[in-house]
Amino acid sequence: MPGLYVIIAGAGKVGWNLARELLERGDEVTVIEQDRRRYLTVEQELEHAVQYGDATELWVLERAGIQRADLVVAVTGDDEDNLLICQVAKEKYLCERIIARCNNPRNLVHFKLLGIQPAVSATDLILRLIEHEVPRYGLVHLLDLPEERLEIIELVVGDGCEAAGQRVADLNLPDGALVISVLRDGSGFVPKADSVVEAGDEVLVVLDPGLEEDITRLFVSNGAGG
């Protein structure tokens, strides 16, 4: 596969390391950095692969050859700048692939509204990891497909909870939720209607978004909520 031509806006830690890895892979890279001192530092290593300028200025993007870029990655420390760079790359220069860094996860909705996808937020990723590593009520999001309105969660069946000791068919699950797998003693099985769920099992549930609380209630030990 021939290498890509990638423009990276922002030569901070993310941009610089990304450039290194892509160059190593054999891709062609131009990094754009607007801070003169940072530019001079990075230039010592990346040489002609870094240019000095404000990547939100159209002429700077044009000078970097945006018309022939396969991919534009905006990873500056400023979300407005990243949004703008990607919007212009996509809509003015018709670059097919863009990737934006979102510094403040609360801004993710703005990236979505303006069609700037994918937008990557390190903070958001770490938050999800925290949820995965230290789940509240033993609930883990395994899959989230908000566009398709589908998610899969993993739950631990708590001692003395409503679901413990019940047949799957008798679980009081809301419409739009289904137990698709039960993990017990290190192995899993697909439950039938008469399979019994026991305390300590881990169950995988596929569900429509928004049903989490109703489902969690069935699996949490009495008194463990709050």
Next chain:
Amino acid sequence: MFVLVVGAGRVGSSVATSALRAGHTVSVLDEDPLSHERLDVELGASWEEAGGRFTIGTALELDALTEAGIENADVFIASTNGDNTNLVVSQLAQRRFEVPRVIARILDPRRAAWYAEQGVHTVCPTQIAIEQLEKAALA
């Protein structure tokens, strides 16, 4: 009319003050409390006592925009000191909050021109200065 001004520097505070004097409902959102003082000075009276509203917050915070009343705004003016902030927040006002009239102050003539083609009402002081200077110098 209900006018919401985001960014009350020299331009934003002047427009906000004249809108208030003209009898409109005016709300100002700015991250710097100093800009509130500028409003008082320009008005020669207390901004709130004269009926103005002021919210401290940044332009992209949905909570701040809501507190400043964006849901009821008839006119939205983006006049922070950042072109990109103005372009992003004015598109939010248009697409998310469906404010009927949205205007963005954009200093860079090329960005102003391109976004104008995309349907953002931009005002470019730099372009105006260029034209006036050319007229004054070369006429």
